[in-house]
Amino acid sequence: MVVGGGIAGVQAALDLTELGYYVYLVEKSAAIGGAMAQLDKTFPTNDCSL
């Protein structure tokens, strides 16, 4: 089980499925993505965050 659907939680969940395990991803809000989804660009390459 992964608690939190931000970038850390999502990555952990994805990696666990790739490693061959069934994962429950628990997020308290209506969508995953967390704080990173609110960012416009990312440092230092200014890639789009979404």
Place this chain on the structure above:
Amino acid sequence: MRPRYIDADKCTACGLCTKYCPKHLVDQYNEGLAVTRPIHIDYAQAVPATYFIDPEACLYLKHGTCQICVCTCQSKAIDFSQKATEKELQIGAVIMAPGFGRVPDATLAKYSYGLHPDVMTSLEFERLLCASGPFEGEVKCLSDRRHPKRIAFIQCVGSRDLGCNNGYCSSVCCMYAIKEAMVAKEHDPEVEITIYYMDMRTQGKGFDAAQKKAEAMGIKFVRARVADVMPWDKNLKLTYSTLDGTHSFEPYDIVVLSVGLDAPADAKNLGEIAGFALNDYDFCKTETFAPLLTTKPGVFVAGAFQGPKDIPESVTQSSAAAGLAAGLIAKDRGKALVHKTYPKEQKTGKDEEVRIGVFVCHCGINISSVVDVAAVEQYTEGMEGVVYHAQSLYSCSQDAQEVLKAKIKEHNLNRVVIAACSPRTHEPLFQETLKDAGLNRCLFEMVNIRDHCSWVHANEPAAATQKSKDLVRMGVAKARHIQPLPEQTVPVTAKALVLGGGVAGLTAALTLAEQGFHTTVVEKEATLGGHLQHLAYTLQGDTVSTVLGELTDTVKKSKLIEVLTNTELTQVSGFVGNFSSVLTTTKGKKATETTLDHGVIIIATGGREHRPEVVLGNPVKYSETVVTQRELEQRLSGKGKNLAPKSVVMVQCAGSRGDDLNYCSKVCCNHAVKNALKIKALDPAAQVVVLYRDMRTYGFAEDAYRQAREQGVVFIPYTMDNSPKFKSSGKKMSITFFDPILRDEVTMTPEVLALSVGIVADGTENLSKLLKIPVNEDKFFLEAHVKLRPVELPVSGIYVCGLAHSPKPVEEIIVQAQAAAAKAAMPLGKGFVSVEPTISCVDKEACIGCGLCESLCPYQSIRIIKDENGKRKAETITASCKGCGICASHCPVFAISMGGYTDEQINAQITAFGAQ
């Protein structure tokens, strides 16, 4: 589980409900700077792409009225009968990744936050900059919508501040402030931006370079403490004091507060439920050498909750935590996984009659409100190869999939064209349906008449309909030439090769062994331990030799790990899943070679201490009195008397950050503070002066920095244009530097001059040539994606961790090693690598063996081999081909074709483009 009040299977995310919902709601996603409705989706790309109803704001759920959304929703997705449910799960491991919390508004009040609308947090400013934000990316003052002329950033708001009990550094604010300043400057080059800071902590890989770029763009950096911000006429008055004690003030239009990362609001609650301990700041409590273990076995932590950190480090920790959790429950691997079965694929021969079915989607009203869907459907009547055409309201809905399957059977379709939305989101869904219907999933083409047509030409219905017709005609033309492509998998040798026997390599090997994989560790020196052997203690007080001893013992005892010392990798061939390496072991003068087959490579070759001959323009001769921090540490941890020198001057960034090396080595500030504290512990009367440019004791190391100052260690900043001068005086060295508080030059002749030298890459250039993987300008390996794939390299099946990636402290090295091991375990665990069919394929008959493709391929995925007649022929390495097509477009004899994007198909599309 709380209810959404919307059926996720039915919702098509068309947005009609939000349009009709009569009530306003403050938009939290936009940091309260915009309004939305109780029924909404946070942002267009949200996952799941299902709207939801805020029960606290909905008129029906609160007051039993309204329900307008129920009749607006065309797919009948609104379901007010949903109730909160509780689920009980049986789980083997937990990863805690709740993120970070907000700094309380009370901390921001002294900067007039809440009092004046133009004082905003960095996250609010981020939304202002964003094209999907409240002003569509235009930067405006919130007070009167004017464009700002002057913007100030205040750093360390809610960080490095015991006033709000956040003694730590949040580690991300310097970077995002630079980023936001640069983006704002791109929006309006005229705007003046000043960043007020204590230390610029851009210690990450390539971060200093970004700050330099910001300076070059005209962004001003001022080392000062901001006393307050007050409303001043239409503007804001920012009062600050600089190091020399002068107070000044400046007017600004917008003041951005670079707020730190607080512990998550429910941290205490989580800790109690799951039974793990928190640290003094309510972040998760962890140890230096076990950074992702909580105090509760089976519960791991990742991301900002482990300590404030940026995206790449969070991603690395997540992969690492996943790997650790996988090690814990290794015996259950693959147990609960659901495997799907498909009917046998029907053969579609090359000469078989082409039977195309075209389905045009309304997408509710998303397409049909602009595009004349019926006209587009009718347009396909009589097109060559088209035997069936239809419309559907929502072609992605579950029932539409059933219809699609039935029509494929009924009309014996062998190509399907769907004109709807984006293949980037929906292609997999339809391909799945094709497989269910017994068709090869590549016999499919999608035409995007929503995102690329109805949505972007909303006011030109006739032109949009024409464009849809053209796009459909081009899609059908391509479909006529589509051939089935085989699903390809490549078997994997379930063994790993780890290069380097330092803490990174050993940790990676152990993590792999815990998951049950054989690993060979290759170390070029005679002993294991690498760089860490030269360190005695950590900032947190661990004794390094004990921990390292335990680590090497566990590795040596493991039956799954083979250790080869005095050994180097000398040759390598193959690709992900199937590498073959030659390892050369040197014993005395005798060298023996062994060949090893393995599926993955982890690079953990480390780095070494930089020993510059010239520091800040001063020639340096290392001696008893002039030492590096590492040598000082060895002296301080020795056995003799008088371990601590009576007086020490430490010089930071010696040979780093543009002095000799161009980058920051990330560890030297902590190293200096660590040694300074050790000296003070041994002899409280000893005099320690640290000359620095920016003290980069980020994260919780800030506590140690504060402690050092409290214990009388003197920290004095210097600048590159007024840097310290060294002069030999007999056996001793005298140092002259400018003290900004005294505003005068000071000369000291300490017992020891300790240079905080950086870390350089070791042997990366050779390895880079051998493995064909790139290094950056500082000779560290360049990862596949700096944010999202931080331990993978551009060549599939090769991973990097530790100092070979970039300089970093041991805690981060361990996490990176665990992450690299987790990533490497993926192909090993699966036993095969699956390949998208859209890869290159060489026609051996036509190939002339010129080798152009091999030289151009960015992924080293095509190579020249000799065929049975000894002729040079190109061959695609299926496992690592990314399908970019550079080889195909450059092949002088058209011998290379791309699955799904053949010359024939693209030419057919171009011809169809012309045929109106």
Place this chain on the structure above:
Amino acid sequence: MSQKDFNPKILGFLCNWCCYAAADSAGVSRYQYPPNLRTIRVMCTGRLDPAFVLRGFAEGADAIFSGG
């Protein structure tokens, strides 16, 4: 023909990973742009054979757009 009446036919090759994705988000954000572009999706603009460009012009394109 005056500048105003010029209604060009543009053929675009869009990289699946960047420009095609960008065109998708332009749609999601409801940005409005002139309806003159017809697109072909490729996995990378590296796929672009110069012959495609010439063929595009031969088929009557007034301009070729390469987005990658």
